[in-house]
Each structure stands twice: as C-alpha cells, then as structure tokens.
Amino acid sequence: MPEAVLERVFARARNSKATGFRRACAACLSILFLCNLCYARSRDTAGASFSIDLDKPFAEVLSAVSDVAHSGSIKGTFEYRDEEQLNGAQFEEKSQLFPAWSGPGNVLYKVRAKTLSPSHFLNSNDVGTVAVRYVVQELSPNSTRLFIDAVFIENARHHGHPSDGYVETCEFGEIGKRLKDRDQLQTQLAAGEQFTPGHESSSRSDAAPPENEPPTVKPAPASGSAPVEAVDSAKLADLQRVIGEQRTQLASESANLDQLEARARQLRTSEFVRVKADRAELKNLPYAHARVVEALTKGQEVTVLAKSAYWYQVRSEDGKEGWISHAFLEVQP
Structure with a gap:
C-alpha cells in the first residue's frame, strides 16, 4: 500500500515538471514571436530620414535633384576637420547599399567610395562608402514629394551607419538653391520678353513714326509657321539646356579646385x-x-x-x- 502511494506521488511530480517545462517553452516562444512582430513593425514603419512636399512641378524638382546627384560632392559631411564636404562622389542609377525601393517615384543615387570615418554618421570609425538616395514622387501637377536618405557602409564588416540628419538637410539645401535659381531665370526671361529686340524700351515704341518717315509694317506670319509661343518655348528649353551643361562643367571644376585647396590647407596646417x-x-x-x-x-x-x-x-x-x-x-x- 505505501508503495502505491509513493508511486502516485512520483507520477504527480513528474507530470508537474513536464507541465512547467511546457509552460516555460510556450512563454519563450510567445516572447520571441512578440519581439519578431515589433521588429517587423519597426522596419515596415521606418521612413526616410528627410522628406518634404514642394509646391513645384515634378519635372522641375526632378531636374534640380538630378543636378545635385551629378554634382560630384556630398554636402554636410567630411573626412578631415578642415574640409566642408566630400568630393569625388559619383552618380549611380542603382545601388545595393539601400533596400530596394518599392514605392512610386524616380530614384537617384550619389555614392562616394573609400571614405574614412565621415562626420555626421553615427559611430563611423572605419573605411567605407557614403551613399545618398533621392526619391522624387509626383503628388499633383504642381506638387512633388522628395525623400532623401544618407548612409555609411563599412568595407570590413558591412555595418550600416545612418546619418544624424545633417547630410540630408545640406543636400536639400543644394536642391533648394537650384530651384530658386530656376525661378529667378524664368522671371528674368519673362521680363526680357517685354523688351524684345526691334522695340525700344521707352514710350516711343508705341508712338507714331517721325514725320517724313514711312510707318513700319510688321510682316504677317507665313501660313504653316510655328506660333510665337512655341518658338519662345523652344528657345527657353535650349537656354536651360546650355545653362545646365555649363553648371555641370562649373561644378566639376569647382570640385577639383576644392581638392587642391584642401591639400594646400593640409600642408599649411601640418x-x-x-x-x-x-x-x-x-x-x-x-x-x-x-x-x-x-x-x-x-x-x-x-x-x-x-x-x-x-x-x-x-x-x-x-x-x-x-x-x-x-x-x-x-x-x-
């Protein structure tokens, strides 16, 4: 009889241990599952480091962003203390340094390899690559959304270091300058159309011709010729193209000059x-x-x-x- 009682006690104890073990395993799995959900949610909801909605047409913003992406320098970060930017950056249409962009819009990249401990990237103490991603989205005919991200990827361990936000802010500052330049150019061109060659700038342009001088007769446009508005638009497009080419050449020459000046400062401050x-x-x-x-x-x-x-x-x-x-x-x- 006592042996049967002891056997029931041991069996109950074994069942209690097994139940406790199963409960502990279930609790661990639940914790892991919740952690996984939280991690997935943080990754899904994490947005770009910098975003802004601009009251500008999509084509105009995209053109300004493209100019900055091709500028050859990254603003807001540097390798050495006497520098103000990273020179030698290259434009790229694709980059594996960022997760694939699955949303709408045009995506452009600017990359600078072999960069040593760039400033304004968190815990960057190695050699790696700095990359900037621009995403331009059309919201409406006169509204555009812009995303900017910057990251530093180590060569050795391939760890990613996000920017503290200063790089993205400075890059947008360059884009804002180009948008402002375009506005001023269009204003000047619009003002220039009021004083086209062949017309005097004074009030005499609308006055009657002098005595003994036949009045000037403007030739009528030939049939089938392009409207004046179309000709003006073509001239404006050509002028903008020339200005863009000159700006690109100037940016390249400025980058070379910045490198020479940085080298001179290093020699002076040894x-x-x-x-x-x-x-x-x-x-x-x-x-x-x-x-x-x-x-x-x-x-x-x-x-x-x-x-x-x-x-x-x-x-x-x-x-x-x-x-x-x-x-x-x-x-x-």
Missing part, C-alpha cells in the same frame, strides 16, 4: 605630435585590425599629415607613413 603610450602601433589603414607598419615607442615624434575623428595619419622619423589612434598621441609641449 603639426608635430609625440607618442605618449609605451608602445603604439602604426597601421597601414585606420582601423584596429589593419596591418602593422611598425611599432612606435613613448616620446617618439611624428608629423601629422591628416586627421579623422579617431585616427591620425602620420609620418614617423624614419619616413614611414601610416595611421595611429589619437588616444596614443599628445601635442608637443
């Missing part, structure tokens, strides 16, 4: 620092796992060639160049 750690590794690239060029010792002087947020490019006393973390250096007293 400084000398020394190693404050007992041992500091000079690396061929500015990240922790890069190849070691040589080991520097405490008190050794080096010449600073360039600076990023966390790394200094230096030249040692024996002429070797490389990168060293700023934490191992101190300014000469």
Whole structure:
C-alpha cells in the first residue's frame, strides 16, 4: 500500500515538471514571436530620414535633384576637420547599399567610395562608402514629394551607419538653391520678353513714326509657321539646356579646385605630435585590425599629415607613413 502511494506521488511530480517545462517553452516562444512582430513593425514603419512636399512641378524638382546627384560632392559631411564636404562622389542609377525601393517615384543615387570615418554618421570609425538616395514622387501637377536618405557602409564588416540628419538637410539645401535659381531665370526671361529686340524700351515704341518717315509694317506670319509661343518655348528649353551643361562643367571644376585647396590647407596646417603610450602601433589603414607598419615607442615624434575623428595619419622619423589612434598621441609641449 505505501508503495502505491509513493508511486502516485512520483507520477504527480513528474507530470508537474513536464507541465512547467511546457509552460516555460510556450512563454519563450510567445516572447520571441512578440519581439519578431515589433521588429517587423519597426522596419515596415521606418521612413526616410528627410522628406518634404514642394509646391513645384515634378519635372522641375526632378531636374534640380538630378543636378545635385551629378554634382560630384556630398554636402554636410567630411573626412578631415578642415574640409566642408566630400568630393569625388559619383552618380549611380542603382545601388545595393539601400533596400530596394518599392514605392512610386524616380530614384537617384550619389555614392562616394573609400571614405574614412565621415562626420555626421553615427559611430563611423572605419573605411567605407557614403551613399545618398533621392526619391522624387509626383503628388499633383504642381506638387512633388522628395525623400532623401544618407548612409555609411563599412568595407570590413558591412555595418550600416545612418546619418544624424545633417547630410540630408545640406543636400536639400543644394536642391533648394537650384530651384530658386530656376525661378529667378524664368522671371528674368519673362521680363526680357517685354523688351524684345526691334522695340525700344521707352514710350516711343508705341508712338507714331517721325514725320517724313514711312510707318513700319510688321510682316504677317507665313501660313504653316510655328506660333510665337512655341518658338519662345523652344528657345527657353535650349537656354536651360546650355545653362545646365555649363553648371555641370562649373561644378566639376569647382570640385577639383576644392581638392587642391584642401591639400594646400593640409600642408599649411601640418603639426608635430609625440607618442605618449609605451608602445603604439602604426597601421597601414585606420582601423584596429589593419596591418602593422611598425611599432612606435613613448616620446617618439611624428608629423601629422591628416586627421579623422579617431585616427591620425602620420609620418614617423624614419619616413614611414601610416595611421595611429589619437588616444596614443599628445601635442608637443
């Protein structure tokens, strides 16, 4: 009899453990499921870093965005402290650095590879690629929506670092300048049509001809000729095309000039620092796992060639160049 009682007690205990284990598993699965839902929801509802609705026709906004995408520079970020932008950017029609855009609109990209620790990207302490994506959507004949995203992708670990918003704001500033320039151009052209060649700017244009001078008779337009409005529109289109080509050429020349000026500033602002750690590794690239060029010792002087947020490019006393973390250096007293 006691043995039967003990057997029932052990069986009840085993059933209780199995039930508790099943309940624990069910709770874990529920937590994982809820976490997955939250993660999916955050990804689905995450929008662009910058968006704005403009009271401008779609074609006009797209043209201004295309000019900026082809400008050769990315505003609002830089590699070295004495720079104001990233030069050497390239226009691309497609990019794998962003998720595929499934919504409506025209998508354009601007990419700058081999970028070292660009500013205004969160926790960017490596070499990688900066990319900007523009999405232009037509809302109505006179309303357009614009999205701008900027991201930095590391070469080594392929981690993505989003912008803090400053890059997108500066890029839109460039687009806004071009839209304003187009408005001023159209205003000037409209004003110029009132003073076309062959008409004087004074009130004499509508007065009667001088005495003993036959009145001027305007020839009638030939049958089948294009209307004046169509001719003016064609001239305006040609003028805008020429202006666009000249602006592109000017942007390219300005980018080259900016690079030369940046290099000149680097040469003028060269400084000398020394190693404050007992041992500091000079690396061929500015990240922790890069190849070691040589080991520097405490008190050794080096010449600073360039600076990023966390790394200094230096030249040692024996002429070797490389990168060293700023934490191992101190300014000469």
